[in-house]
Amino acid sequence: MKSRTIITVLLLCFAVSTLTAQKEKKFDIGLQAGYNNTWIINQNNYGLPELDYDSYWGLAYNLQVGYNFTNELGLFTEIGISNQGQKYKGNMNQYDVVKREINMSYLNIPVFFKFSYGESVARFKLLVGPQFCFLQKAEQTYVLDGTDAVDIPAFQDWEMSNHKKVNIGQKDIKERYNSMDVALVLDLGADIFLIEDMLYLSVAARFYYGLTDINATDYQVKNHDGNYEPSHNGGGGFYLGIHYVIGGGN
Numbered sequence: 001m002k003s004r005t006i007i008t009v010l011l012l013c014f015a016v017s018t019l020t021a022q023k024e025k026k027f028d029i030g031l032q033a034g035y036n037n038t039w040i041i042n043q044n045n046y047g048l049p050e051l052d053y054d055s056y057w058g059l060a061y062n063l064q065v066g067y068n069f070t071n072e073l074g075l076f077t078e079i080g081i082s083n084q085g086q087k088y089k090g091n092m093n094q095y096d097v098v099k100r101e102i103n104m105s106y107l108n109i110p111v112f113f114k115f116s117y118g119e120s121v122a123r124f125k126l127l128v129g130p131q132f133c134f135l136q137k138a139e140q141t142y143v144l145d146g147t148d149a150v151d152i153p154a155f156q157d158w159e160m161s162n163h164k165k166v167n168i169g170q171k172d173i174k175e176r177y178n179s180m181d182v183a184l185v186l187d188l189g190a191d192i193f194l195i196e197d198m199l200y201l202s203v204a205a206r207f208y209y210g211l212t213d214i215n216a217t218d219y220q221v222k223n224h225d226g227n228y229e230p231s232h233n234g235g236g237g238f239y240l241g242i243h244y245v246i247g248g249g250n
Contacts, residue, residue: 030243034060038235040086051088058083074114127187161222207236
């Protein structure tokens, strides 16, 4: 049984080495910009009545590098910054017009498996993999009937369900979130070659969903209905990039 396993592994290694030898291995480097519609799924209003969700859009910038094992398969990573968050609106208790906006910034490092296909100038591509997200900042504006929540006495020393007291309208709220999130990312699009096998544009629709609860432990508190629901980052958008293939064009 053991010898059969060894023979099988050797045959697989031989097959992979034969396949990769037929296709030139290449490095890839590129710059990308994205425009995302982002969401914080399950809002955390610290026990106050929840507000209606409103659309939030943010920019993202990436430096992408990768290694193509074959013309079809590769392993890619990025380092980038994304602006994320959520807008809310509605009414609450005696306040008729309530607006809240959370602005967050993450440093993102994904690890992607890349599959591409096609023999024409434009090649289909799919990237999928985990993304490690490191919180850089989290700020908010919270206005009720034109008055900043930070100036409303009833919200300055608000007691949550865990008996911890907070200033609801505080501007810098980074401490209320975990420093790291892990997301699953799916990127679908095309690589459009400007110079054959050397320089190309990438266009894609990218979707992501955070797998972890972004609320810090002290802020995992019950909502207005007496339940706690974890908050998750999520969203999707469009990305455009330009890439150079090192070792291409031969």
